[in-house]
Amino acid sequence: MKNIRKIFVFAIILFxxxxxxxxxxxxxxxxxxxxxxxxxxxxxxxxxVDLLVLDFECSCSKSQTQQVINDFFQKYTPSKFSIIHQGSKGDSDFAIGTLETDKGKYRVYFLIKTINKVAFIHLFRIEAQTE
Structure with missing residues (x-):
């Protein structure tokens, strides 16, 4: 009985x-x-937004960022996206994922900062994935 209780407490702490x-x-x-x-x-x-999409890099306005990413999505149609790693520190969260498109796989990185309980993307990168 004590072992079950220990396992239960350990599971709660781990979760x-x-x-x-x-x-x-x-x-x-x-x-x-x-x-x-x-x-x-x-x-x-x-x-x-600090933006890097393939060979294009800039500190872009919100509208420029949308246009560049929209152009990427038009040229490379997404079929699957999955987060492979994520973490946080303070008010910042980040994620790294793999984006599969009709023309290959790409690594996506983004950094989110939460301001007044609202999440904003401050950094966004799409790079060719090398395997």
Missing amino acids: ASVSIAKAEIPEEIITSIRTGNAAKLSKYFNQN
């Missing part, structure tokens, strides 16, 4: 620590990347 450490990435961001919807994704862009 609680994993839940606390997990980043809070809004599901709409993941869905927008998966479906190639730059307009929905843009709702989460900060006023300025």
